[in-house]
Amino acid sequence: MASQKKVAETPAPAAVRPSILPIDAGPVQELGREVDLKAFRDMLLIRRFEEKAGQLYGMGLIGGFCHLYIGQEAVVVGMQLASKEGDQVVTGYRDHGHMLACGMDPRGVMAELTGRRGGYSKGKGGSMHMFSREKNFFGGHGIVGAQVSLGTGFAFANRYRKTDNVCLTYFGDGAANQGQVYESFNMASLWKLPVIYIIENNRYAMGTSVARATAQPDLSKRGASFNIPGELVDGMDVRAVKAAGDRVLSYCRSGEGPYILEMKTYRYRGHSMSDPAKYRTREEVEKVRIESDPIEQSRARILANGWVDEDALKKMDADVRKIVNEAAEFATYDPEPDASELYTDILR
Amino acid sequence: MPTQVLMPALSPTMEKGNLSKWIKQEGDKVKAGDVIAEIETDKATMEVEAVDEGTLGKILVPAGTADVAVNTPIAVIVADGEDANAAASPAQPSKAAQSALPAAVATPPVPAKPSVPEFADEDEHADVEHVTMTVREALRDAMAEEMRRDPDIFVMGEEVAEYQGAYKVTQGLLQEFGAARVVDTPITEHGFAGLGVGAALAGLKPIVEFMTFNFAMQAIDHIINSAAKTLYMSGGQMGCPIVFRGPNGPAARVGAQHSQDYSAWYSHVPGLTVVAPYTAADAKGLLKSAIRNPNPVIFLENEILYGQSFPVPKVDDYLVPIGKARIARQGADVTLVAWSMGMSYALKAAEALAGQGIEAEVIDLRTLRPMDTETVVASVKKTGRCVVVEESWPQSGVGAEIAARIMENAFDWLDAPVARVSGKDVPMPYAANLEKLALPTVDEVVEAARAVAYR
Numbered sequence: 001m002a003s004q005k006k007v008a009e010t011p012a013p014a015a016v017r018p019s020i021l022p023i024d025a026g027p028v029q030e031l032g033r034e035v036d037l038k039a040f041r042d043m044l045l046i047r048r049f050e051e052k053a054g055q056l057y058g059m060g061l062i063g064g065f066c067h068l069y070i071g072q073e074a075v076v077v078g079m080q081l082a083s084k085e086g087d088q089v090v091t092g093y094r095d096h097g098h099m100l101a102c103g104m105d106p107r108g109v110m111a112e113l114t115g116r117r118g119g120y121s122k123g124k125g126g127s128m129h130m131f132s133r134e135k136n137f138f139g140g141h142g143i144v145g146a147q148v149s150l151g152t153g154f155a156f157a158n159r160y161r162k163t164d165n166v167c168l169t170y171f172g173d174g175a176a177n178q179g180q181v182y183e184s185f186n187m188a189s190l191w192k193l194p195v196i197y198i199i200e201n202n203r204y205a206m207g208t209s210v211a212r213a214t215a216q217p218d219l220s221k222r223g224a225s226f227n228i229p230g231e232l233v234d235g236m237d238v239r240a241v242k243a244a245g246d247r248v249l250s251y252c253r254s255g256e257g258p259y260i261l262e263m264k265t266y267r268y269r270g271h272s273m274s275d276p277a278k279y280r281t282r283e284e285v286e287k288v289r290i291e292s293d294p295i296e297q298s299r300a301r302i303l304a305n306g307w308v309d310e311d312a313l314k315k316m317d318a319d320v321r322k323i324v325n326e327a328a329e330f331a332t333y334d335p336e337p338d339a340s341e342l343y344t345d346i347l348r
Numbered sequence: 349m350p351t352q353v354l355m356p357a358l359s360p361t362m363e364k365g366n367l368s369k370w371i372k373q374e375g376d377k378v379k380a381g382d383v384i385a386e387i388e389t390d391k392a393t394m395e396v397e398a399v400d401e402g403t404l405g406k407i408l409v410p411a412g413t414a415d416v417a418v419n420t421p422i423a424v425i426v427a428d429g430e431d432a433n434a435a436a437s438p439a440q441p442s443k444a445a446q447s448a449l450p451a452a453v454a455t456p457p458v459p460a461k462p463s464v465p466e467f468a469d470e471d472e473h474a475d476v477e478h479v480t481m482t483v484r485e486a487l488r489d490a491m492a493e494e495m496r497r498d499p500d501i502f503v504m505g506e507e508v509a510e511y512q513g514a515y516k517v518t519q520g521l522l523q524e525f526g527a528a529r530v531v532d533t534p535i536t537e538h539g540f541a542g543l544g545v546g547a548a549l550a551g552l553k554p555i556v557e558f559m560t561f562n563f564a565m566q567a568i569d570h571i572i573n574s575a576a577k578t579l580y581m582s583g584g585q586m587g588c589p590i591v592f593r594g595p596n597g598p599a600a601r602v603g604a605q606h607s608q609d610y611s612a613w614y615s616h617v618p619g620l621t622v623v624a625p626y627t628a629a630d631a632k633g634l635l636k637s638a639i640r641n642p643n644p645v646i647f648l649e650n651e652i653l654y655g656q657s658f659p660v661p662k663v664d665d666y667l668v669p670i671g672k673a674r675i676a677r678q679g680a681d682v683t684l685v686a687w688s689m690g691m692s693y694a695l696k697a698a699e700a701l702a703g704q705g706i707e708a709e710v711i712d713l714r715t716l717r718p719m720d721t722e723t724v725v726a727s728v729k730k731t732g733r734c735v736v737v738e739e740s741w742p743q744s745g746v747g748a749e750i751a752a753r754i755m756e757n758a759f760d761w762l763d764a765p766v767a768r769v770s771g772k773d774v775p776m777p778y779a780a781n782l783e784k785l786a787l788p789t790v791d792e793v794v795e796a797a798r799a800v801a802y803r
């Protein structure tokens with residue numbers, strides 16, 4: 001089938017592993033000591049950061065909507081491990097993890113969440129609207145689906161300028177039903193734009209499960225009528241994400257056009273802080289947590305491989321907590337933006 | 349060190365909540381992520397999770413306590429061997445909690461619940477019994493009553509059915525009317541708005557809920573090109589009886605893409621009827637009228653008003669006519685014109701002005717298109733002065749339209765130019781202090797009224 005073009009096979013050692021996938025995805029490429037440890041730490045930073053953001057929200061320091069990424073950490077961390085300098089990242093409002101994975105400063109991200117002048121948007125954007133040109137992070141968008149066309153535009157710019165960079169465009173299973181997604185798919189395929197559409201399928205769009213919103217629940221097939229190949233990835237296993245990222249990034253860099261990666265993942269927390277989450281059971285959440293937590297998988301693997309011992313991991317956790325606490329401290333005491341900022345940045 | 353569990357803020361608009369239930373009891377072990385209590389917010393029942401490991405040492409706020417302010421210590425979690433009483437009272441909140449709220453965050457960025465306004469105009473229902481209900485309940489009742497009357501009416505939108513509405517406006521409708529008439533859609537505004545218009549052209553009467561009007565921008569092509577213009581383009585053959593409704597206007601701390609007033613956008617368009625109520629009574633009576641209206645109606649609600657209570661006449665079929673303004677307060681010195689949330693600034697300003705010896709007449713426009721120019725002009729002919737209050741941007745706004753109409757119809761009666769108090773000419777900022785500055789204030793309305801009254 002033309003739409004399911006296969007990219008280069010990767011050799012990998014056989015290993016049985018728990019998987020969130022409905023299918024057997026086969027063996028997975030190991031990461032090796034250094035990358036395994038980096039992945040663990042990057043995921044842990046996101047987890048601890050988000051837990052802290054949840055606390056600050058509860059204390060009234062963060063206002064409005066605040067969408068946590070807890071449970072989905074392996075997706076963005078795995079893809080960032082595969083990407084290279086100059087590749088752009090764009091996503092929706094569940095964006096804190098993406099920013100940290102892009103190397104943005106936790107202090108600046110947290111201060112944006114509290115609406116302070118040291119935040120990435122000077123406090124004017126908030127949780128859902130944050131950017132860093134320097135780190136090639138292009139938002140942070142509050143309108144479901146908008147980032148898909150925008151990401152396609154970054155890919156257009158890459159081809160226009162003849163760079164070999166790729167735009168990593170993230171969106172949810174709910175966003176996958178927006179019309180502009182398919183308008184974008186068509187153009188991206190027609191013009192062979194270097195964009196990876198990463199669908200973070202966490203099973204729900206607010207309170208609506210994929211089954212209740214989506215006629216073809218296999219979202220990796222959503223590109224079929226545009227000749228965009230797609231595949232399912234275990235988004236709870238950072239190794240599987242990185243392996244898919246490696247293959248597909250080189251496919252896109254070589255001018256073959258767009259690609260779809262459907263990441264099977266799960267969010268543990270409510271949609272936003274004000275979601276009573278009555279549409280799923282606690283048991284369902286617990287089951288994923290116990291069976292497929294990306295950080296716990298990574299921890300177990302590191303210990304089993306003997307990369308480091310338990311104490312070293314504890315120390316790493318303490319270091320990460322320190323960074324997060326400092327970010328929270330900064331975000332708590334940093335002053336609000338100056339009143340004159342109300343009228344700046346409207347035009348330039 | 350023992351840590352206090354504070355009453356969390358679990359929604360953008362929550363200032364207090366009820367502590368309905370303790371899931372864990374004193375002495376129970378807890379780990380991070382465990383649900384320890386259930387609270388009721390202004391929208392829903394929510395679970396409180398522990399963020400630390402330890403033992404629930406002491407419960408400070410018993411189950412069943414109502415109106416617990418956000419950030420009140422509700423329990424103490426102790427590590428093994430610690431004494432709960434050490435941290436219990438007097439409150440010794442954690443450092444972060446003490447420093448938590450800069451002054452600007454502590455005060456809500458929008459006016460709090462307004463006092464219940466007097467109906468100063470001739471209200472034909474003045475004598476009947478009134479019940480107090482929230483705007484949210486009034487809207488729900490309006491839909492339910494109309495759906496009972498007419499099987500062609502159905503409700504469609506994101507999270508309207510099983511979730512009971514993202515803002516709980518459609519609560520209970522699925523249970524009463526079933527999934528065929530209360531339809532959850534995918535997140536496809538352009539698609540379901542167009543589908544709704546098609547169904548309306550086919551003779552059904554859809555109520556299309558936008559989770560907020562910000563997302564109706566995805567669908568505005570169908571609202572204008574398909575819904576508003578088709579009757580005209582078909583020489584009167586193709587009527588489109590549809591209601592597009594949902595929260596409009598600035599919400600609290602959600603930033604530029606989720607905080608915008610679309611009053612002027614829709615009021616610009618011939619073929620649309622645009623309604624924007626303030627009170628629960630008007631919300632109910634006007635929504636029922638909108639559903640019966642044979643034309644496309646844009647029904648602009650307001651998230652901040654959803655939880656506010658007003659008296660609503662207890663009559664079988666309470667209808668408020670579309671296109672008629674309401675004089676919410678009488679006065680001879682200056683006319684204040686507002687609608688929706690703008691009314692809460694106007695009424696407070698009128699109260700303040702009365703204290704300064706200026707009697708303001710407050711007109712609640714209620715419908716923006718067709719606009720009740722007559723009522724506004726009659727008032728201005730009496731007072732000679734007018735201030736329009738709106739939350740949206742000033743340029744090409746509804747305020748500008750009102751000023752033009754007054755100039756056209758009451759020029760010789762004016763003693764001062766019409767003044768506008770509006771949201772500032774900027775995208776809505778997120779930071780608490782800037783958001784406050786971006787919105788109109790009661791003081792600005794008072795100042796403007798004094799300026800046009802030369803006092």
Ligand SMILES: Cc1ncc(C[n+]2csc(CCOP(=O)(O)OP(=O)(O)O)c2C)c(N)n1
Nearest residue numbers: 094142143144172173174175204205206563
């Ligand atoms: C155009 C538009 N419609 C509706 C919303 C409200 N909304 C915000 S997030 C969301 C659910 C999106 O779910 P999904 O795409 O699966 O992403 P997830 O939240 O699971 O990460 C909805 C309906 C919005 N922000 N924009």
Ligand SMILES: [Mg+2]
Nearest residue numbers: 172173204205
């Ligand atoms: Mg989702």
